Amino acid sequence: MPDYIDIMHQMLAQRSNDVKFVVAALYKFVSLDDAPQLREHLQDCCDKAGVCGTILLADEGINGTIAAPVPAMETVLTWLQNDYRFSGLSLKFSASDAQPFLRMKVRLKREIVTMGCPDIKPAERTGTYVEPAKWNALISDPDVMVIDTRNSYETAIGMFDGAVDPQTTNFRDFPSWAADLAKQPDATRPKKLAMYCTGGIRCEKATALMQDFGFDEVYHLKGGILKYFEEVPAEQSKWHGECFVFDGRVAVDHGLRPGSYHMCHACRMPLSDADLKSDDYQDGVSCPHCKPSLDPQRAARFAERQKQIKLAAERGETHLGRNPRKKPAGVTKS
Secondary structure: OOOHHHHHHHHHHOOOOOOOEEEEEEEEEOOOOOHHHHHHHHHHHHHHHOOEEEEEEEOOEEEEEEEEOHHHHHHHHHHHHOOHHHOOOEEEEEEEOOOOOOOEEEEEOOOOOOOOOOOOOOOOOOOEEEOHHHHHHHHOOOOEEEEEOOOHHHHOOEEEOOOEOOOOOOHHHHHHHHHHHHOOOOOOOOOEEEEEOOOOHHHHHHHHHHHHOOOOEEEEEOOHHHHHHHHOOHHHOOEEEOEEOOOOOOEEOOOOOEOOOEEOOOOOOEEOHHHHOOOOOEOOOEOOOOHHHOOHHHHHHHHHHHHHHHHHHHOOOOOOOOOOOOOOOOOOOO
């Protein structure tokens, strides 16, 4: 089994500059019948090591993103690797100049990625993994429908060549879109499906759903977009744009460096530099995405919150109302 710490240091060796914080996106579908006890032990391990982020635990497995200096990350990776159930954990590493999370939370959930289909069991059956090195060839096949299983606020800033965007606002919306696709007549129904998402977890679960809908050839990008960025050279990339991530970096580019987008601290949508120049943008209050539907009472609350954030900054304090981890309504991680 590959050593998790070795995998991390391989990533670090590819960077010429010093890495202040390592960001690890991880998941695995595996039966966990002791999730409540596991939550306590993992929370304690992360707190003592000084790791921040969010990890979700459910009967179906583990999913999360954490960040820490290298020694602290080594501690948590060792803890995870010592539990045989996390053998083969999906891990993607990147770097950040600042801690992108404010606190550490290990949470219990019904699902580690919420699709609302309790009969789907990815630990028992999913589609076929495709390594990043072979992804370009697969999505160039004219018989393949490439499906982005992420949500519309994510697809808006980057997608693969020729990918279909289901235009979902929540992963719970995906089964309905998939059911409509499955109802297409044989003449128009795609022969092969290639599915992807940020870190691999949503597309893995989605492939199990598509198999239940009767699709025989269903593939998914192993490790997701982040692993593709890590392993496929930029000059060979079939990706356009940046990739939304669920932390204070907002997005990353193909080199896994923090991207060019900002976050609306009212609706949590990714914002371009042009959005920041819009008359509808007011820091912490509104942006072009949310201003048209923003009622006066909510605007007043946001303005007061922004005032408190500013006062806290002047005192040299961190106001938790501005939480870079908080995500747009309906967001499902990775």
